[in-house]
Amino acid sequence: MSHFDVVIVGAGHGGAQAAIALRQLKFEGSIALVGREPEPPYERPPLSKEYLAGEKPFERILIRPQAFWQERGVTLLPGREVVSVDPRACTLATADGETIGYGHLLWSAGGDARRLGCSGHDLPGVHTVRNRADVLAMQAELADTRRVIVIGGGYIGLEAAAVLTKLGKQVTVLEALDRVLARVAAEPLSRFYEAEHRAHGVDVRLGVMVEGIEEAEGRASGVRLATGEILPAEMVIVGIGIVPSVQPLLDAGAVGDGGVNVDGFCRTSLSGIHAIGDCAAHENRFAAGARMRLESVQNANDQAMTAVRDILGQPQPYTATPWFWSNQYDLKLQTVGLSVGYDETVLRGDPATRSFSLVYLREGRVIALDCVNAVKDYVQGRKLVETGARISPDALRDTSRPLKELA
Numbered sequence: 419m420s421h422f423d424v425v426i427v428g429a430g431h432g433g434a435q436a437a438i439a440l441r442q443l444k445f446e447g448s449i450a451l452v453g454r455e456p457e458p459p460y461e462r463p464p465l466s467k468e469y470l471a472g473e474k475p476f477e478r479i480l481i482r483p484q485a486f487w488q489e490r491g492v493t494l495l496p497g498r499e500v501v502s503v504d505p506r507a508c509t510l511a512t513a514d515g516e517t518i519g520y521g522h523l524l525w526s527a528g529g530d531a532r533r534l535g536c537s538g539h540d541l542p543g544v545h546t547v548r549n550r551a552d553v554l555a556m557q558a559e560l561a562d563t564r565r566v567i568v569i570g571g572g573y574i575g576l577e578a579a580a581v582l583t584k585l586g587k588q589v590t591v592l593e594a595l596d597r598v599l600a601r602v603a604a605e606p607l608s609r610f611y612e613a614e615h616r617a618h619g620v621d622v623r624l625g626v627m628v629e630g631i632e633e634a635e636g637r638a639s640g641v642r643l644a645t646g647e648i649l650p651a652e653m654v655i656v657g658i659g660i661v662p663s664v665q666p667l668l669d670a671g672a673v674g675d676g677g678v679n680v681d682g683f684c685r686t687s688l689s690g691i692h693a694i695g696d697c698a699a700h701e702n703r704f705a706a707g708a709r710m711r712l713e714s715v716q717n718a719n720d721q722a723m724t725a726v727r728d729i730l731g732q733p734q735p736y737t738a739t740p741w742f743w744s745n746q747y748d749l750k751l752q753t754v755g756l757s758v759g760y761d762e763t764v765l766r767g768d769p770a771t772r773s774f775s776l777v778y779l780r781e782g783r784v785i786a787l788d789c790v791n792a793v794k795d796y797v798q799g800r801k802l803v804e805t806g807a808r809i810s811p812d813a814l815r816d817t818s819r820p821l822k823e824l825a
């Protein structure tokens with residue numbers, strides 16, 4: 419049985435950052451980065467953007483060059499799925515029957531793309547966008563694909579729709595709710611993106627329920643709606659969120675429900691085990707202390723630092739400011755803060771100019787901004803979010819006044 423002082427499960431954004439941070443903070447013990455995927459750690463955001471578009475080779479989306487890990491004395495253990503954890507013995511087991519001992523365990527296993535529950539959900543031609551293998555599988559079919567149906571109008575679905583449209587495919591987006599991005603943004607942003615996609619030729623359909631995937635010759639041939647209508651397509655992309663990868667921790671007794679619960683230092687309820695990133699349900703001060711999982715590179719990286727400091731005996735609670743981005747066509751969306759629980763929104767600038775911001779307020783205080791092609795607002799708005807600034811809607815609306823003047 420091998421043994422490492424720190425074992426990190428999940429070689430994605432959070433896991434890689436944790437290994438990097440351990441060495442930055444002069445940790446000299448042994449580190450193993452155990453991951454299910456065959457590749458060294460790579461960036462996930464380009465999977466629905468430049469990498470899917472074929473604009474960036476895989477080497478350019480590696481989080482660090484391959485040689486880095488060896489140079490820093492980080493043992494990569496790819497192609498291993500952790501299936502159980504024994505917190506008493508401080509060991510974990512992989513699907514291949516390997517046992518690995520740990521001093522500290524850092525769980526950063528992210529999540530799996532949620533699958534449809536309907537008939538035909540697992541047919542060839544039905545894809546999700548979560549890892550490199552998913553994108554390679556899609557790309558292998560693109561030459562024979564004319565029509566694509568994207569199920570789910572969230573960021574990943576919309577980004578994929580934008581890329582595939584640019585590649586000349588005829589794309590339809592199906593969203594069950596009455597607007598896209600409904601779970602993450604207020605209505606003006608949803609309507610703006612719907613209009614943009616339509617202007618680029620995407621058929622955006624709202625309030626539609628998918629009943630099943632149609633099959634022809636052993637492959638997906640379209641999507642059947644609850645209304646009975648059948649939309650033909652050679653490719654179906656499902657972007658309906660993730661299921662956090664935490665079962666081994668929950669089986670071991672960790673507290674959690676739709677993720678694993680962590681405290682302000684990313685500690686799970688199991689001694690010696692931290693969890694970070696997409697799978698970690700934490701209380702976020704930018705959401706008035708509500709427990710939530712955040713799916714962003716920022717959160718994975720910053721929680722990695724929080725957990726590492728705690729492991730090294732230098733605890734500092736997690737208070738990082740949330741931020742996120744999404745690229746669609748030539749639109750760069752940058753968000754700062756969390757809009758959870760907003761009671762008012764203010765539009766700053768005119769969406770028709772394709773450069774504007776949507777400011778979210780709760781009880782008169784700025785809690786978040788969604789900035790579309792508006793880098794200045796994004797940079798300057800951060801301070802307003804961090805201080806919970808009380809600013810009148812009229813002042814926020816006035817684009818002649820930079821946000822930094824209002825801080």
Ligand code: FAD
Nearest residue numbers: 428430431432454462463500527528695696713714715718
């Ligand atoms: P991941 O990076 O997902 O890493 C988890 C790793 O653990 C994976 O490699 C997984 O295979 C592995 N794993 C899972 N279970 C096990 C197991 N049992 N044993 C071993 N290994 C396991 N965020 C942004 O901020 N901006 C964006 O524009 C953006 N775009 C995105 C686009 C796409 C297509 C996707 C999928 C995500 C995007 N995100 C974006 C979200 C961001 O990538 C995630 O929030 C981030 O990767 C989370 O890091 P993580 O370490 O928690 O999980």
